């Protein structure tokens with residue numbers, strides 16, 4: 001997306017100084033959102049779009065017609081996508097996040113949650129994009145909440161293990177990655193079963209007078225996808241400002257001769 005910005009300049013003529021206002025077209029920075037067809041990805045796309053970013057979203061089965069279709073488990077497709085598009089920022093939302101599907105189709109799910117994440121990270125490093133990786137509170141065992149950024153993960157199921165493995169892959173290729181470990185999400189759904197929060201409605205509908213299969217001891221912290229999307233956008237903007245500052249004050253190198261990077265962050269949002 002490009003937007004018009006007013007720029008003022010002084011024009012000096014003999015005996016006359018003029019203040020001239022020009023309209024200049026400014027191209028917004030580019031963000032690539034994987035999993036753009038999903039519950040969180042849709043909110044992330046909307047958030048960046050409405051704040052002047054050029055957004056490219058990718059999906060898989062639901063991609064067309066609004067988004068690019070890219071199977072992230074296909075290494076060549078990921079490489080082509082990133083090399084053609086060259087985003088400034090990547091928000092990597094795509095994942096298999098249903099623990100039961102994960103257990104039943106482990107190889108396919110690991111391929112998406114770990115190998116595709118590794119490939120996205122590798123290509124992010126090549127094109128110098130800031131990577132924001134969406135992880136989960138399932139990396140913890142839940143025995144000693146609340147958890148901080150430095151607490152030791154101990155995932156109890158395949159889903160949590162694959163997301164933690166994904167985190168490690170992002171750190172291996174992009175040491176400056178931003179990892180967000182988000183709790184259960186709610187937001188605008190395409191069907192009530194899309195979110196663990198709204199699917200409660202279905203369970204209540206199906207309940208009989210005698211029973212309703214709900215967990216009565218689990219404590220969770222549902223989080224609005226719009227809030228996560230805003231955090232992603234603000235982190236991206238803050239990191240971009242810092243990079244611009246580094247580039248302007250040190251060229252592309254810092255005082256120790258290393259390339260100026262994004263600030264490493266593992267951020268807790270609850």
Ligand SMILES: NC(=O)c1ccc[n+]([C@@H]2O[C@H](COP(=O)([O-])OP(=O)(O)OC[C@H]3O[C@@H](n4cnc5c(N)ncnc54)[C@H](OP(=O)(O)O)[C@@H]3O)[C@@H](O)[C@H]2O)c1
Pocket residue numbers: 034035036037038039040041058059060061062063070071072073092093094095096097112134135136137163182183184185186195196
């Ligand atoms: N939902 C939650 O409560 C929750 C909680 C904590 C963390 N998270 C994390 O948040 C992120 C987003 O979750 P979500 O709820 O938005 O997930 P979602 O609604 O299930 O969406 C998953 C996304 O992954 C895409 N995808 C699936 N297979 C793919 C493939 N082979 N290649 C490319 N894309 C593929 C899907 O595309 P198509 O649908 O077009 O096939 C979809 O856009 C995930 O990383 C998840 O681990 C979610």
